[in-house]
Amino acid sequence: EAQVTQNPRYLITVTGKKLTVTCSQNMNHEYMSWYRQDPGLGLRQIYYSMNVEVTDKGDVPEGYKVSRKEKRNFPLILESPSPNQTSLYFCASREFAGVTSPLHFGNGTRLTVT
Amino acid sequence: AQKITQTQPGMFVQEKEAVTLDCTYDTSDQSYGLFWYKQPSSGEMIFLIYQGSYDEQNATEGRYSLNFQKARKSANLVISASQLGDSAMYFCAMSAGGTSYGKLTFGQGTILTVHP
Numbered sequence: 001e002a003q004v005t006q007n008p009r010y011l012i013t014v015t016g017k018k019l020t021v022t023c024s025q026n027m028n029h030e031y032m033s034w035y036r037q038d039p040g041l042g043l044r045q046i047y048y049s050m051n052v053e054v055t056d057k058g059d060v061p062e063g064y065k066v067s068r069k070e071k072r073n074f075p076l077i078l079e080s081p082s083p084n085q086t087s088l089y090f091c092a093s094r095e096f097a098g099v100t101s102p103l104h105f106g107n108g109t110r111l112t113v114t
Numbered sequence: 115a116q117k118i119t120q121t122q123p124g125m126f127v128q129e130k131e132a133v134t135l136d137c138t139y140d141t142s143d144q145s146y147g148l149f150w151y152k153q154p155s156s157g158e159m160i161f162l163i164y165q166g167s168y169d170e171q172n173a174t175e176g177r178y179s180l181n182f183q184k185a186r187k188s189a190n191l192v193i194s195a196s197q198l199g200d201s202a203m204y205f206c207a208m209s210a211g212g213t214s215y216g217k218l219t220f221g222q223g224t225i226l227t228v229h230p
Contacts, residue, residue, distance in 0.1 A: 031216055043205070043220040050216060058217065090159060097216030099147035099209045100166055105159035 002027045006091045006106035013081055014114055021076045021109050023091030031094040032074040033058070033103070034066065036087040043090070049074055050097055081113045116141045116210050118221035126227050127196045134181070135191045135224045137206030143167075146210035148189040149218065150180065153203040162204075165189055196228045 006023045013019055025032065033048040035058075045058030049068040063085055065077040074093075078085060088110050092103040117140040127133035139148065150162040165173045165180045173180040181190040193200055206221040 033217075040222075042222050045217055048216060088157065092159075094216075099145055099211065100164070101147075101209075102149055102161045102164055103159075103207075103218050104161065105151075108157045108159075110157070 002104075004091055004093050004104050004106040006089075006109055008109060009107060010110050012112045012114065015082055016080050019078050019081060019111075021078075021089060021091075021111070023074045023076065023106060024072050025074075025091075025093040025104070026072065027093060027095070027104070028071065029093035029095050029104075030071070031097045031101070032068065033092050033094075034064070034074070034076050035090045035092065036060065037090065037108075038087050046076070046089075081111075083113045085111065086113050087111060116143075116146075116208050116219040118206050118208055118219055120206055120221035120224050122224045123222075124225045124227065126229060127193075129198060129228055129230050130195055132192060132194045133196055133226065135193070135204050135206075135226065137189045137191065137221060139187050139189060139206075139208050141208065141210045143210040146208055148180070148182070149207045149209070150178070150189075150191045151205045151207060151220075152200075153205065153223070155202070159205075163191070193226075198228050198230060201226060201228045 004025045034046040035043045047066040049055045091106040094101040119138045146167045148165045152160045163175045177194045179192045203223045205223045207218045
C-alpha cells in the first residue's frame with residue numbers, strides 16, 4: 001500500500017531532551033516536507049526537501065533540523081525541544097514539486113513537551 | 115506570496131443535503147494548483163480533490179466537486195448527499211511557483227458538522 005509512515009504517533013517528552021520523529025514513504029516521491037499544525041495558526045511548513053541531499057527552510061524552521069540521505073526517509077530532529085514546540089506534526093510527500101502533484105500525508109505525530 | 119482564505123469557521127448541514135465550503139485564493143502566478151483536504155477527528159489529512167489553473171472543466175471525485183471560478187479566484191468545495199462521516203475539518207490549499215515553488219499553502223479550515 002502506498003503510504004507515508006511517521007513514528008511515533010504520540011510522544012511526551014521534557015524540555016531539552018533531543019528527539020527524532022521518523023518519516024518514510026514508499027512511493028518513490030522526490031519531494032518531502034514537514035508541517036506543524038496548531039489551533040488558530042493552521043498548517044505551517046517547517047522544512048522541505050526537493051530530493052536527496054537537498055533540503056531547505058519553510059516558514060517556521062527555528063528549533064528543527066532535517067536530513068535527506070535517502071529518497072524514502074526524511075526525519076525531523078528536535079535537538080533541544082521546548083514547550084512551544086508542542087504541536088501536531090505531519091510528514092508529507094509529493095511525486096514532484098510541481099503545481100499538479102498533491103501532498104500525501106502521514107498520520108501525524110502529536111508531540112507534547114513539558 | 116500565496117494566500118488562501120476560508121471565511122467559514124464552521125458549517126452545518128443536514129444528512130443527504132449538499133453543502134458548499136468556500137475558498138478564495140490569491141497568487142500572481144499563472145500556473146497553480148488547488149487542493150482540498152479532509153481532516154477527521156482522528157487527525158489524519160486526506161486528499162480529496164485537485165483543480166489546475168488551466169483546467170477548463172471543474173474537477174469532480176465521487177460526491178466531491180470543485181466549483182472553480184478563476185476570475186473571482188475562488189475554488190469552493192461542493193459535497194453532495196452529505197453523510198455523517200463527512201463531519202470533519204476541511205482545508206483548502208494551493209501550490210504555485212515563484213519563490214514558494216513546491217510548497218502547499220493552507221487556509222485556516224472549515225469545520226463541517228453533518229446532522230442526522
